[in-house]
Structures are given as structure tokens and as C-alpha cells.
Amino acid sequence: MDAPSDTLPADPIVGIDLGTTNSLVAYCFESGPRVLGGELGAIVPSVVRFLEGGEVEVGAGARLGRAQHAASTVASAKRFMGRTAAESASFAEGLGARLVEGPRGLAAFDVGGRVVTPQQVAAEVLRELKSIAERELGRQVRRAVVTVPAYFDDAQRQATRDAARLAGLEAVRIVNEPTAAALAYGLGQARRSERIAVYDLGGGTFDVTILDIVPAGEAGTGADCFQVLATAGDTALGGDDVDRAVAAHWFGRDPALQQARQDHALLVAAAEEAKIALAERDATEVSVWLSGGRRSLSLSRAELDAAAAPLVERTLSACQRALVDAGIHASELDRVVLVGGSTRLSCVRAAVERFFAKPAYTALDPDRVVALGAAVQAAIVAGARRDLLLLDVIPLSLGIETVGGAVAKLVMRNSPIPTRATERFSTSKDGQTSVRIHVVQGERELVEHCRSLGRFDLRGLPPMPAGIPQLEVEFLVDQNGVLSVKAVEKRSGREASIQVVPTYGLTQDEVDRMERESVEHAREDMTLHRVIDLRIHAELDLKWIGEALARVRGELDAAYVVELERAMSDVRGRCEAAARDPRTVDADAFYRAKQALDVLSMRVHEVSIARSLRGAGVSQPPEA
Numbered sequence: 001m002d003a004p005s006d007t008l009p010a011d012p013i014v015g016i017d018l019g020t021t022n023s024l025v026a027y028c029f030e031s032g033p034r035v036l037g038g039e040l041g042a043i044v045p046s047v048v049r050f051l052e053g054g055e056v057e058v059g060a061g062a063r064l065g066r067a068q069h070a071a072s073t074v075a076s077a078k079r080f081m082g083r084t085a086a087e088s089a090s091f092a093e094g095l096g097a098r099l100v101e102g103p104r105g106l107a108a109f110d111v112g113g114r115v116v117t118p119q120q121v122a123a124e125v126l127r128e129l130k131s132i133a134e135r136e137l138g139r140q141v142r143r144a145v146v147t148v149p150a151y152f153d154d155a156q157r158q159a160t161r162d163a164a165r166l167a168g169l170e171a172v173r174i175v176n177e178p179t180a181a182a183l184a185y186g187l188g189q190a191r192r193s194e195r196i197a198v199y200d201l202g203g204g205t206f207d208v209t210i211l212d213i214v215p216a217g218e219a220g221t222g223a224d225c226f227q228v229l230a231t232a233g234d235t236a237l238g239g240d241d242v243d244r245a246v247a248a249h250w251f252g253r254d255p256a257l258q259q260a261r262q263d264h265a266l267l268v269a270a271a272e273e274a275k276i277a278l279a280e281r282d283a284t285e286v287s288v289w290l291s292g293g294r295r296s297l298s299l300s301r302a303e304l305d306a307a308a309a310p311l312v313e314r315t316l317s318a319c320q321r322a323l324v325d326a327g328i329h330a331s332e333l334d335r336v337v338l339v340g341g342s343t344r345l346s347c348v349r350a351a352v353e354r355f356f357a358k359p360a361y362t363a364l365d366p367d368r369v370v371a372l373g374a375a376v377q378a379a380i381v382a383g384a385r386r387d388l389l390l391l392d393v394i395p396l397s398l399g400i401e402t403v404g405g406a407v408a409k410l411v412m413r414n415s416p417i418p419t420r421a422t423e424r425f426s427t428s429k430d431g432q433t434s435v436r437i438h439v440v441q442g443e444r445e446l447v448e449h450c451r452s453l454g455r456f457d458l459r460g461l462p463p464m465p466a467g468i469p470q471l472e473v474e475f476l477v478d479q480n481g482v483l484s485v486k487a488v489e490k491r492s493g494r495e496a497s498i499q500v501v502p503t504y505g506l507t508q509d510e511v512d513r514m515e516r517e518s519v520e521h522a523r524e525d526m527t528l529h530r531v532i533d534l535r536i537h538a539e540l541d542l543k544w545i546g547e548a549l550a551r552v553r554g555e556l557d558a559a560y561v562v563e564l565e566r567a568m569s570d571v572r573g574r575c576e577a578a579a580r581d582p583r584t585v586d587a588d589a590f591y592r593a594k595q596a597l598d599v600l601s602m603r604v605h606e607v608s609i610a611r612s613l614r615g616a617g618v619s620q621p622p623e624a
């Protein structure tokens, strides 16, 4: 957990992403911003159910019961903020509660006889976020930075302030969502001005914003200046549409699926579940209870991509409009930032990168990045020193896991950023067609003692003997502290990559502790690392010697073969022990046994035509 609460100010300012679909609250600790609500941070669905007797239910529970209690439940209230009932009639379909005309013709909802305004609904969500923050910070929370879409007009911004006031929060700043996303990435800390696009695909809305970030010095202002050049989007386009398209795909495959009307909502919910599961795998199966009984439904990545394709196309035409409005060409953009839960779809990310012809910023969770940026803005408003957030060195070393749980470090602690490092690896098994790259941070020699930053798989390698593929792993830390890791298999050209922000969530205490431990355990770690390395090399040696021996056994002296096989079984026994628990193995004895085998095996290699295959100095990431 983060800094003890006594280092927090008495009157902390939090950052709030009040979303159409989901809302979050974050706070900027000394180590950087973090979403509040437990270890992972709470994502609160922006759904409120008004119960009889004045009680309310907010969040996941209200969302689950939404179909059942449609008339008393309001979702997506944000669409109605500061709008008249007449203006908003078009997006009231599927709302649940009935849209009515409130004071001054403004939109309001009839929730079982009671009339509530969108501000009141939003206030319930804000109250929930406020209490999450108070529980975690151990302080009363009275002030917040709240984000709104860049296209929100004055009435909509004012309605947002009013909602905060109703919840007992002063909205000390209203910040544009794309600006918050840029702040979360620390963009704008460069000396020169930057031009960025923020692509935000949420649950039910899509926005793209072109921004200029002018550094304080150049702008002649006290702070960096975020200037919106153009916005475009579609207020009825988002992840919900993807869910509906998937449900339609299932229905097309089997028209018997949708016998009863309420089955449609269940199918759409199952579609969302399948869609989210596909973030981790290529195919999935979900089961759903329909009126006809339990059904199991399969969905592949290719089917999902096909269902989403027309929606993704629509977002790209909005991007084109924004570029035209801003009077610029995609090539003039310095960066593209992805925001919103739906940008987790790999087809969305790929389409955006193709359209803008550059890799997108994806290191921060796209559904958290706005809240994190709001927290950064809150820290600036609070006058917390901004340079605390600016990291110009890598606080702890960065590396990847190799076979056996050892760490190969690529970027050393205290390297200045930006920085780049590459290293060559190979595979450990014959015919291996995938490799898992596990990115870790820390000073210790073993993965289990380091902090895991992320994993990704390099798939589709052509099968080759162990040690033959040439994997090149590149670490690139840009000036904003964003780490991109790319793995390429040189022979086949296959590549895969990931982005992370290595500094997020690490407190100064953690950095200190990890550094201290690395010194305390240095000797023990080195020994373990050595045993693991010995094992990896010895296993490859055994394999190659075994192969060579099988080929040329007949040409060798029988006494030599007996001696060689004895040495092999000695080394094999030590490898097996090291695989069970490297701590039980005497590294020096292992080294001597391997050394003896090395010398002895020279003859068999000499005789064997496979001599050239004998390799050394390779370490291998584990199989995916």
C-alpha cells in the first residue's frame, strides 16, 4: 500500500472520471497516481437504482439488476446532463426509467413516481466515489477535479459542477478527458510543444480530440497549456454496439436462440463477457441461461473482429473529420493516446495504429487513464511539487524472465531516460512455436523477487531446433518514462510488443526496500542464478551430446562411451535436482561436473557432423 495516511494532506483533492458507463476516483500519491478502491482500484458502473423509501443502489449491483428493475434504474445519465428533454429524446431509447421534462424544460427521469434530474443521478455516483476515497485515504474528501468530454458546453460543465456540489464535493477544476489522459502519460513535460490525438472509445460514446500541448515557457503562462484544436465523435457508438453486433452474429448463426424478448438482453450481456475474455485468448466459450435452457456460445477473435469492423470504420471516419477540422495531416501528430475500455480490443488498437501510422500509447489501463490524469491535475492544483512526478531516471532495473525463473536485466537502475537496450535470446525446446516474454522490474536475480510489469507472447514461430531461433528483445523507455518492449524472431520476422509505465504504483519506500533487499540477498541470488544458468546450458549440452552420440556411437571406443555416459548421467542428475529446487544444488560441484562433461564430450562432437550445432551463452525465455 501507499504512503501512510499521516503524510497525506488534511484536505486531499481527488481526481474523478465521471464516465457514461463507468466512473472511478484516483489520488496522486508521492509515487504517482493510483485508482482508489482496493489493490486493483474500483471501477463503479455509472448506474443508479432508486428504491422505494428513498434508498439508492449504485454501481455493479444496480447494473446487474438493470433489466429486472428497468423502470427505477438510470444508466448513462451523463448523456442528459445540461440538456433539455427535447434535445435528449433521441438517446432515451433503452434508458430504463422514463424520460420526462424537468424544471426549465431540462431532461429528467421518472423513477417510479419520483422525478430525478441527471445531476441527482450523477451525484449518487459521485457520493459513492467520495466514500471509496474517504475509506482508503482515511480523510474527509471535500474537493475533486472532475473530467468531462472536450465537447461539453458550458451548460453541461455547469451541470457537472452541480452534481459534485449535491454530493458534497467542490469541483475545483473541470478538466477535459483527453487533457487528463495526456497528463496521466506525463505528456507536455517535454520542452517543445507537442501535437497529439486522443482516441477514446468507451461503452456508449466515441470521441477523438486533437490537442496541442504548449509547455509553460513557450506559452508564457505559469503552466503547460492544453489547447483543443478539434474534436469529433459519435455519441451513440461504443463497446455496447460491439456487444449487440456479437449477439446479432450468434443469432444469425442460430435463429432459435432468441425465443423470448428478454433473451436479447441476456445474449448481449453474454456477448460482453465473451468480448472481454478474448482480450486474453483467441477463442472463448460462454454459457448463458435463456428461456429455452442453458446454452453454450463460442466466439473467436476473428468473429469478434468481423462484428466490430463496421464500428471501428465509423470511428476512423470521425478521426478523419477531426484531422480535416484541425487542418492537419496524420503525419503531423507526435503521439496517439488510447483511452476507454473498448480500446482494449486488439482490432481497435491495430486499426488506430494503421490509420495514424504510428504506435499508440497504451501503457496505462485505457479505462483508468482519465482518472489517473484527473489525479495528476488535482496534485497540481493542490500545489504538490510537480517534479515529484517527473522521473528522469529508471528507479529499478528492467529485464525479462528466462527459463528457470532467472532474470536477464536489459536496462540498469539509474539509467537516464530516454534509453534503449537490446539483447539476443533463443528457445529452449525443439519445435517451440511460441515464446512468453515476461517483463519484470527489480534488482534481484530471480523473477519471484522482482515486480512483474507485464507479459506477452510471441506466437507463430516456425518450428526450429532449440537454440536456433534468433529472438531479439528491445527495451525502449521514452522521455515520458513509458517502456515499450518488442520481441522479434529474426529468421521469420515475427514480432510482438507491449507497453508499460514502470514507475507507476511504486512508492519511494518500495524502491528503497527492493534496493536494500538486492544488496542483502546479492550472494544468495547470484548462486541461485548461477545454478539456474548452469542447468539451462547443461540441458542443452546433454541434448546435443545425446544426439551426436546416437549418430556416431559405432565409430567410438567402447570405454570412452561408458565414461561419457557416466558423466552425462551425473550432470543429468544435477539438472533434475536444480529443476526441483535450485537451492539444494551445490553450484561449484555442478560447475565442475559440467566442466568435466564439456571436456569429455569434445571427442564425440569432433566425430559428429553436428559439431557446429554446439552453442554456448544462450539463455531462453520460457515457452508461452
Ligand code: ADP
Pocket: 018, 019, 020, 021, 022, 023, 201, 202, 203, 204, 205, 238, 239, 240, 272, 275, 276, 277, 279, 339, 340, 341, 342, 343, 344, 345, 366, 367
Ligand atoms: P465510459 O468512458 O463510456 O464510461 P469505459 O471507458 O469504462 O466507458 O469503457 C466501457 C466499455 O469498455 C464497455 O463497453 C466494456 O464492455 C468495454 N471493455 C472493458 N474491458 C474490455 C476488454 N477487455 N475488451 C473489450 N472491451 C472492453
Ligand code: MG
Pocket: 019, 020, 202, 340, 370
Ligand atoms: Mg470515459
